Amino acid sequence: MSVGLEHYLILSAIIFSIGLYGALSKRNAIVILMSIELMLNAVNIAMVAFSRYIVPLLLTGQVFAIFVMVVAAAEVAVGLAIIISIYRHRETIDVTKIDLLKW
Amino acid sequence: MGVDIAFWILAVVGVGAALAVVSLRDVFRAALSLVLCFLAVAGIYITLSADFLAAVQILIYVGAISVLIILAIMLTREVRRGSPSGKLRIPAFIVAVLFFGGVAFALLNTTWQVSGVPPLEPTTPAIAELLFGEGGFILPVEIAPILLLAAILGAIVLVREK
Numbered sequence: 001m002s003v004g005l006e007h008y009l010i011l012s013a014i015i016f017s018i019g020l021y022g023a024l025s026k027r028n029a030i031v032i033l034m035s036i037e038l039m040l041n042a043v044n045i046a047m048v049a050f051s052r053y054i055v056p057l058l059l060t061g062q063v064f065a066i067f068v069m070v071v072a073a074a075e076v077a078v079g080l081a082i083i084i085s086i087y088r089h090r091e092t093i094d095v096t097k098i099d100l101l102k103w
Numbered sequence: 104m105g106v107d108i109a110f111w112i113l114a115v116v117g118v119g120a121a122l123a124v125v126s127l128r129d130v131f132r133a134a135l136s137l138v139l140c141f142l143a144v145a146g147i148y149i150t151l152s153a154d155f156l157a158a159v160q161i162l163i164y165v166g167a168i169s170v171l172i173i174l175a176i177m178l179t180r181e182v183r184r185g186s187p188s189g190k191l192r193i194p195a196f197i198v199a200v201l202f203f204g205g206v207a208f209a210l211l212n213t214t215w216q217v218s219g220v221p222p223l224e225p226t227t228p229a230i231a232e233l234l235f236g237e238g239g240f241i242l243p244v245e246i247a248p249i250l251l252l253a254a255i256l257g258a259i260v261l262v263r264e265k
Contacts, residue, residue: 078257
């Protein structure tokens with residue numbers, strides 16, 4: 001059986017679910033950020049696969065993937081700056097201990 | 104045929120590296136397996152004949168984002184505490200499995216209108232035409248540097264010493 005669109009979409013769904021599990025269950029803020037990166041990569045795989053198999057000559061999915069990468073780079077820069085800033089003030093990046101807004 | 108074999112190898116490596124990211128206790132090793140996962144995704148792009156995107160993936164994700172993440176791991180000295188799971192580990196697992204089941208059910212029961220046209224190669228001139236050409240994506244391309252500039256300024260303001 002040759003590899004088709006469904007294979008790529010299932011692969012994308014698997015990586016997205018792994019990232020979702022990591023983002024929901026981990027306590028280290030940097031690991032949560034890494035899981036979010038996994039989810040963004042999974043979405044990119046799905047968009048490039050759609051672009052390749054459904055509209056092979058338009059490449060719109062690849063352009064969308066490029067914009068997702070731009071936003072991911074900005075997100076990582078700001079997210080890590082926030083984590084380092086929190087670490088300076090509270091000496092921890094355990095998200096269960098960062099409960100300043102919890103009443 | 105060769106593309107099929109490459110897809111299976113890259114898929115197994117990518118999923119294994121992604122599982123290692125969420126299961127390893129050592130944060131630094133998790134970051135290194137994240138790099139491996141990014142490389143596997145770049146290979147997946149090549150099997151989809153997206154050559155420009157594979158190069159961008161290696162430059163941005165493998166080159167820049169993973170270095171930023173490793174730098175943050177070093178700066179926060181949380182390595183010795185590892186990456187423990189919270190109290191919500193089992194609900195999170197159930198949510199992830201349910202999500203995967205729903206998505207897989209939906210996409211296996213959809214009839215996709217797959218086009219038989221062979222893909223465009225090389226893709227770089229076509230992407231450039233689409234990004235900068237007439238009636239293309241020129242407005243998002245102009246907004247992207249503003250977003251990046253705002254992100255850089257925000258990062259500087261957040262981590263600046265008082």
